[in-house]
Amino acid sequence: MTSRTSSGLPRRTFVVTAAAAAAAAATAGPAVPAAAATAAHRPSGPRTGPVVVRTTAGRIAGQRLDDVTVFRGVPYAAPPVGPLRFASPRPPEPWNGIRDATAFGAPALQTDYLPDSSEDCLYANVWTPSTTGRRPVVVYIHGGGWFLGAGSEPDYDGAKPAVRGDMVVINFNYRLGLLGWGLHEEFTDRRTSSFANWGLQDQAALLRWVQANAAAFGGDPGNITLAGTSAGGSSTWQLSLLPQLRGVIRRAIPISAKHVWNPASSTTPRESREVYALLASRLGTTVAGLRGVSGPELKAAWEELYSGDPSDRPVAGWREYRGPVPDGQWMRGYDHELPTPQIPIMPVYARTEGSFFTGGPGYPYPGPHPTDDAELREAVFMVLRKGSARVGLRDADQAIAFYRKAAVADGLPQDPMSLWSEIWGDGLFRYQIVRLAERHAREGRSPQYLLEFAHPVRAPYSGTPHEATSKFLFGSHALPANAPAYGDGPLERQVSDTLIDLVASFARDGRPVSPHAPVWPEFAPRTPSTLVVGGPDIARVSATFKERQLRYWDRAGWVPRT
Structure with a gap:
């Protein structure tokens, strides 16, 4: 063998x-x-x-x-x-x-x-x-x-x-x-x-x-x-x-779960059938016959189908990512449609999820990056089109106005790059993570601990981007390829140790603890119960950060409400 x-x-x-x-x-x-x-x-x-x-x-x-x-x-x-x-x-x-x-x-x-x-x-x-x-x-x-x-x-x-x-x-x-x-x-x-x-x-x-x-x-x-x-x-x-x-x-x-919904990162069963039928037609075979097409040829045809502007594709779904499709067996529905897990859970999100996609380490966004209001409008419109086939520039204007007002109220940066990053990260990631955590706190029957990872990357990068957490969970922030962006000093090593401690103790008996962290209560909305890990104080219990920004998505009708 x-x-x-x-x-x-x-x-x-x-x-x-x-x-x-x-x-x-x-x-x-x-x-x-x-x-x-x-x-x-x-x-x-x-x-x-x-x-x-x-x-x-x-x-x-x-x-x-x-x-x-x-x-x-x-x-x-x-x-x-x-x-x-x-x-x-x-x-x-x-x-x-x-x-x-x-x-x-x-x-x-x-x-x-x-x-x-x-x-x-x-x-x-x-x-x-x-x-x-x-x-x-x-x-x-x-x-x-x-x-x-x-x-x-x-x-x-x-x-x-x-x-x-x-x-x-x-x-x-x-x-x-x-x-x-x-x-x-x-x-x-x-x-x-x-x-x-x-x-x-x-x-x-x-x-x-x-x-x-x-x-x-x-x-x-x-x-x-x-x-x-x-x-x-x-x-x-x-x-x-x-x-x-x-x-x-x-x-x-x-x-940093990318909770799935249609059309952003899933599609309907009907559209999935159409896609495989279309691929079979282009490759001169049947759907079942796709098993006999070479892997590289099949992959190339799939990627060609999903290249370019989402509005120019033959189907509306799978606009940004092509993830699972509800099939009644392995995926019975989208996360916002189903109950939350009935086992102890520890959801984690990064403070600025979107900064990974707008130019963070490991994701060289080709640009252009917005430098003024006109460019910001186009950039946000591009983000909104990832999640819906029916958006316009007016939707982008509303999102920018709301986020700019929230940034003023919270004392956060208001430059085009920061606003663009926050809208991207909240819309596609943080909104559903936090709202599902809140739903579990109301309706779930198992313990839940919500963690915000907030250790900042080094300039010229900004914030705490999507996927930063894995660098500290595995200690790979210290790798030569990562250290210039994530750091490898005593503080970073202690942040990594703390995150590992929390995960290991939760895995051991369901109670996340670390010598470097305060007592961490189960998550309860609108109370200081989120553990924030990262920064000079290593770990602290806090209320949900940037809560007012999430209210935009409650009423935008763009991402499904949970």
């Missing part, structure tokens, strides 16, 4: 020598009860070397690196290629011998962002302080607008949170773009009767794999917390609502 390297080339099953296996076994010890799995029980064995564990599909060899053992490129499902394209994920094929798990699997098929992407992509990565014990497990879903990204990105290296939080950290790849998100009955899987949202199905399969294999990595299969950022935060929320996963996900941490 072969696997794939990060370059997508075949990789033979790796058989560990008897001596290496014996060295790996030397790190083993008696099982540690879950209540006693603390930092005091970290292993004292070799600081480097192979470590072998048995998964449900066979034995794998990871690598011990100082205080953490890492397993990379572990298959959690069969490659979704050939007849399994547009099909529900299947269990991985068992193997004999010991499989090498020291190299990442290929990222899911995508354009340009990550090299060597492939349809053969369903691999997981595991970081653990020890393969013995019963630690809390945190599963992290990467973001990327449902069409980019991978668990192998350096930003999501799980070593620091695994060691500091004494927990098992797992991330993974899932199908992206048109191979992961859409709906058509001609793709109906005879085994499962599913015909939509294959990326969400992959994520559900990963969670079941984690439940079945957590103990092999020193994790507690009964204590799995799901977390994710952006599109991954959206998936975290939606998976937490699924009856199919009841009892698998114990707690959820949706971070």
